[in-house]
Amino acid sequence: MKENSVKITFGGNPLTLLGDEIKVGDKAPEFAAVGAGLAPFKLSDVAGKTVVVAVYPSIDTGVCAAQNRRFNSEANQLNDVVVLSISCDLPFAQSRFCAAEGLANIKTISDHKDLEFGQKYGFWIKELRLLGRGTVVIDKSGIVRYVEYVSEVTHEPNYEAALAVVKSL
Numbered sequence: 345m346k347e348n349s350v351k352i353t354f355g356g357n358p359l360t361l362l363g364d365e366i367k368v369g370d371k372a373p374e375f376a377a378v379g380a381g382l383a384p385f386k387l388s389d390v391a392g393k394t395v396v397v398a399v400y401p402s403i404d405t406g407v408c409a410a411q412n413r414r415f416n417s418e419a420n421q422l423n424d425v426v427v428l429s430i431s432c433d434l435p436f437a438q439s440r441f442c443a444a445e446g447l448a449n450i451k452t453i454s455d456h457k458d459l460e461f462g463q464k465y466g467f468w469i470k471e472l473r474l475l476g477r478g479t480v481v482i483d484k485s486g487i488v489r490y491v492e493y494v495s496e497v498t499h500e501p502n503y504e505a506a507l508a509v510v511k512s513l
Contacts, residue, residue, distance in 0.1 A: 348466040352476055354497040361476055363466040366491050372482040373464040377430065378454045380439050385453050387482075394425045394513050396506065397480040398450070399467050403433045403441045407500055411477070412447060414503055419449035424484075425510060432456045432474050467493070479506040483513050 348365035351358065366373075372387060372395075379385040387395070398415045400408040412429050419427040430453040431438070438452035455461045455475060462468030467475045479501045481490035490509040494501050 345463065345468070345470075347470070350466065350493040352469075352493060352495055352497060354472075356496075359472070359476070359497070360470040361466055361493070362468040362470050363463040365466040365493075366464075366480060366488055368488055368491055370488045372480075372486050372488050375461045375464050376458070377461055378435055378457055380435055380452060382435055390426045390428070390451075391486065392484055394422075394484055394510060395480075395482040396425060396427045396510060397465075397482070398427060398429045398501075399461075399465075399475050399478045399480070400429070400431050401469070401472070401474040401477060401497060402431060403438055407477070407498055409441070409445070411500055412441070412450060413445060414500075416442075416445075416447040416449045418503070418507055422510060426451060428453050430455055430461055430475065432459070432462075469497075477501060479503075481506055481509050481513075489513065 345362045348361050350361050377385050415427050427450045429450040435454045477494040479492045483489050
């Protein structure tokens with residue numbers, strides 16, 4: 345697996361991202377992962393919609409929880425937009441968190457099995473076998489319109505920048 349050029353850290357310590365670095369203007373690569381209840385999921389399942397992909401390392405951390413709460417809140421105010429919340433957490437942990445928090449506006453996706461999303465979008469952290477933090481916005485035609493790889497994993501993404509792009513589509 346090749347390293348991509350994006351540099352990230354965790355607590356100031358450098359980490360290595362593996363996979364293909366996704367860029368604005370790219371056709372969003374199809375990927376397969378696992379949804380709630382172990383149901384198969386493919387990006388093509390939400391074709392024709394604007395998609396916000398909220399990427400994070402683990403639902404069981406404060407920053408990741410905050411990221412999911414924020415995108416869930418924002419999703420409630422967006423029309424014809426799907427928010428995919430993706431990590432390497434097991435689908436059971438993702439569902440447990442969403443149920444406990446009352447988060448019903450995001451669709452949790454687990455990349456734990458094959459890390460196909462992590463590879464195709466360049467979010468796979470080599471040292472941790474987790475996904476990095478970031479956001480990808482895909483328009484209704486399947487074109488990537490916004491990408492953020494958060495440079496310090498312990499920081500939240502730039503919600504305002506991602507949402508401005510979503511609202512402009």
